[in-house]
Amino acid sequence: MSVGERDLPPGPVLGIESSCDECSAAIMEGPRLLGHVIATQDAHAAFGGVVPEIAARAHLRQLDRVVAAALERSGREAEALVGVGVTAGPGLVGSLLVGVNWAKAFAFGRGLPLVGVHHMEAHLFANSVENPGAEPPFVALLVSGGHTMLLLARAWGRYELLGQTRDDAAGEAFDKVARRMGLGWPGGPAIERAAARGSPGRFELPRPMLDPSVPDDDPAAFDFSFSGLKTAVALVVEEIESSGGAEALESAVPDLAAEFQAAVLDVLVHKTLRAVRATGCRRVLLGGGVARNGALAERLRGALGQGGELFVPSPRLATDNGAMVARVAAWRLERGDRSGLDLNADPSLPFPGLEAVHEAWSVASTRRGSGSGARTAAII
CATH class of the missing domain: 3.30.420.40 (ATPase, nucleotide binding domain)
Known part of the structure; x- marks a missing residue:
């Protein structure tokens, strides 16, 4: 270019x-x-x-x-x-x-x-197509079938990578888990519909990479991993099928879908809030196909609370x-x-304008045009 x-x-x-x-x-x-x-x-x-x-x-x-x-x-x-x-x-x-x-x-x-x-x-x-106020600086959670990323947008064209998936993207995990449970494709909406009929807690699934002892200057603090969660669901499905057959799986699907969705959302929301605390930026932008999940937007909005601002694209965008x-x-x-x-x-x-550096910094320093707020840095 x-x-x-x-x-x-x-x-x-x-x-x-x-x-x-x-x-x-x-x-x-x-x-x-x-x-x-x-x-x-x-x-x-x-x-x-x-x-x-x-x-x-x-x-x-x-x-x-x-x-x-x-x-x-x-x-x-x-x-x-x-x-x-x-x-x-x-x-x-x-x-x-x-x-x-x-x-x-x-x-x-x-x-x-x-x-x-x-x-x-x-x-x-995408958010700024319908909402002119969706302008940087903001923390961005981009979640799709091919990507799961946390970015700090300092300005349009100036982005800092905070974290990304180390294996499967969240949307890919939704698709594969839905297929394993017999819910069809696309998996995101299918899981969300099934989860609405169930309750999390009946099954226990892991919340990957949510160790609170990991410091902010460790890339693991903001990175994601969904491969193990996907495998955990597959093991539960195999156990249900071996003990009770197809009918047992069909009756278990709503609760299993609810637990899987809760596990993914727990990770996404936790990592995003951690990025908000680390950067001092309480404006969050959600993007990508998984942004259509109404429970994700609801959870993020509730977690940000008063003083926070959440931008969510319409389903079409x-x-x-x-x-x-x-x-x-x-x-x-x-x-x-x-x-x-x-x-x-x-x-x-490659993502244009993306700095391949993970910094714990104050967003206020960006508004001053200075990097003086940086505390630590580690190459991702």
Whole structure:
């Protein structure tokens, strides 16, 4: 990505999202979302998860129509666009390639500036599509099928990594546990629905990496691990099936789902509150597909209490969507960021502006533009 002249004229920006199985496009002009379309692929449900080849081929069929529909809803013609943004990674490489190549051809053909967008940075910006007050500084909990991260956003484009998963992402754990319990896909909503009919406590599952004796300057204080929790659920399921069969498992699923959800939420909420205490920043932003879990938002809101502020995207903006891509693309284009026609899909795209350093510091020092509040530092 290069930095060019800040000569972007006012006007609408097109955002394209195709990192996984959602094919989406949106038109934003300034802070206004003018048109937004999300095409969801239902074919994956039969396979219990996203099939990359099916997803990529669906994007090929859908993208022209999705962009045309977004433009129609926006009331703008393609000739009015002033820039294009597209998710360049991370994600499924085949799906990403469809969006990136389409965006490059569209931008080149119309002489428009193009910028590649990081998928998880777009999730950071998603809240600000509907809530202009969702601006840094804030502690961000990004939870999706591929990522679980705690960040401190000092400003847009300036992020500090506090913690991340060491194995499975929380959303991936939801999907795999739901499949093992026979609840279908996608796993997050299925677990949440089943948990609403049960009560935690009947089964005892671990809360990984919640050792209060670990100091804040140890990366383990803010890191996550869900692989062991997933295995613990599998062992419980095997025990139930071996002793009582399929009927016993069916009757146990609501309570087991409630306990699993409680275990994941305990970890997410505990780590987020620890980050709030360590940074002194009581503004928390939730992003990613798992942000659709109503119990997570409720738990975080209650834990923050008075004096805390929680930003939660609407369900439509928590899932992968073009609006968040258009939002971050407009910001990056306005500051002069440009991608050339050599832009490529990168399933392991590094997070832009992310400092690979874990610091226990005061957010007040950021507002002064100084790092003097740092107490300790350790490489993650």
